[in-house]
Amino acid sequence: MLEIFQYDFMIRAFEAGIAIGIVAPLIGMFLVVRRYSLMADTLAHVSFAGVAIGLFLKINPIFSAIGLSVLASFGIESLRNSRRIFGESVLALFLSGSLAIAVIILSLAKGFNANLFSYLFGSISTVSTADLLVIIVLAIVVFLDVMFLYKELFFTSFDPELAEASGLPVKAINLMTVMLAAVAVAISIRIVGVLLIGALIVIPVISAMQYGRGFRFTLILSVIFSLTSVILGLFASYYLDLASGGAIVVVALIIFLFSLALVKRS
C-alpha cells in the first residue's frame, strides 16, 4: 500500500475530497450556465463568516458555516427577486459584507492564526471524523437532489420563462439551487479553502464546456475533471507539502489549459 494511505487523516482527506469533487461541479454546472459563477465565491465568503462565528462561539465551524451560508442563500434570492438591486450587485454585497463581518469577529476572537490559514486555503490534516460524516451525508443529499431534479434544474437554467409557462415553480427551484450551492461550498471549505472553492466549482465546468458537447455529457466530464483535480491535488499536497486547495486548483487549471489547447487544435 502507498505510504500516503497509512495515515487515517489522509484517508479521511481523500474520502471528503472525492465527495466534494463529485458535488462541486454538479452544482457548478448550474451556476456557470446561469452566468452565476460569482455565486460560489460569494457563498464561500459567507461560509467564512460562518467559520469565524464557529471559532468565536467554540462550536464546530463546519456547522456554523453551513447554517450561515444556507441562511444567506435565502437573503440572496429574495433580494434578487425583489428586483431592487441587480443580481450581480447582490452577490458583491454579500461577498464583501460577510468578509467584513468575518474579519471583525476574528479580531474579537483573536483568531488570526495558523488554524485560520487552513480555512482560507484548505488543509488535508484537519478533516476530523465528525467533519467527514457531515461532508459525506450532505454531499449525498446534494447529489440525490441534482439526480432526481435534473430535468427541472436543466429547464429552469436553460429558459426560466418557458419553464414557468410549463408550470414549474421557478423561484423555488432557483432558491433550491442556491441552497444546494451553499451546502456544497460550506462542506468544501476544509479541503479546498474559502478562497479557492469558487475555482473548484467553476474551472472543471468551463474546462468540460470547451469540448462543445451536450449538457449531460458536459456535466459528467466536469465531474471527471474535478475528481482528477482533487485526487492529484491531494497527492501533490501530501508529497510536496502544499496547501491542498492550491494544489487541487492548480491541477484543475492545467486541465483547463489542456482542454483549451486541445479544442483549438482540432
Next chain:
Amino acid sequence: MPLEEPYIELDNVSFSYDDTPVIENLTFTVRKGEYLGIIGPNGGGKTTLIKVILGLLHQTEGRVVLFGKDRHDFKEKHRIGYVPQRVTQTDKEFPATVFEVVKTGRIARLGFFERFTKKDIDAVERAMEISGVAKYRDTLVGNLSGGERQRVFIARALASEPDVLILDEPTVGVDIGAQKTFYDFLSSLNRDQHLTIIFISHDVDAVSQETKTVLCLNHNLVCHGLPHDLLNEHVLERLYGKHSKLLTHKDTPN
C-alpha cells in the same frame, strides 16, 4: 354550422404595469382549429397579451378561461405550446443539444422526480421529425442558424403534443427565403396536424396572407375577424397612425 369548442376565452381582460394600462378590456375567443394572427404596433400589448394567457403575468382585471377552466385552476399546461420571441437570440454558449432542448417540451406532462418514458422520447423524436430538426439531434443549439433554432423551439413546443401553439414574432431573425418555408410549415401544422395556432407578427402582409383570422391590438381590440375584411387602410390607420399603407411583399423591393 355549430361553433368549434372554445380553447381560449378572454372576458374583459386588462393588464397594467404599475398604473400604465398595457391592454384594456379585451374580450375574444379562440376556437379549436383556428389560425389566428395578432398584429399591432410595438408596445401595443401583443406580447403582454400572450404572457397573460400563459399565466406569466396576471391580469389586473377580467377573466381568462383556458379549455373551459379558469386560468388559475388550469393545470394541463402541456395543452399550450409556446415559442417565445427571443429564441433566435438564446444564449449561444449554453451547452445543450437539440434533443436535450426539445425534451424540455415534455416536462409539462411529467411530475417532479418523474423520468422520461419511451412514450415521451417517441413524442420528442416525432416533434423533431415534423419540425425538420431530427438531423441536428446531437448538435448544440448555439451552433444553429436563427431559422434552425426557431424550428428547434417549435419542436420543443410540439413535443408536449399541444392543442394550441402560440408563437411570438416567429420570423424575427429568420431570413426572407426561409420565412416562406416557415409559413408553409405553420399552415401544414394547422391543416394536417389540426393544431390551433396563434401567432404574433408585425408583418401585416404575412398575417393577411397566411392566417384564417386576425386580431388587431393597440392596447384595445381594434379589430377581430377575417383578414380580407379587416386589413384596410382605415384599420391600419387606427393601429399604426396616419399615412399607413398596406404593401404586399410583392410591392417591396428586394
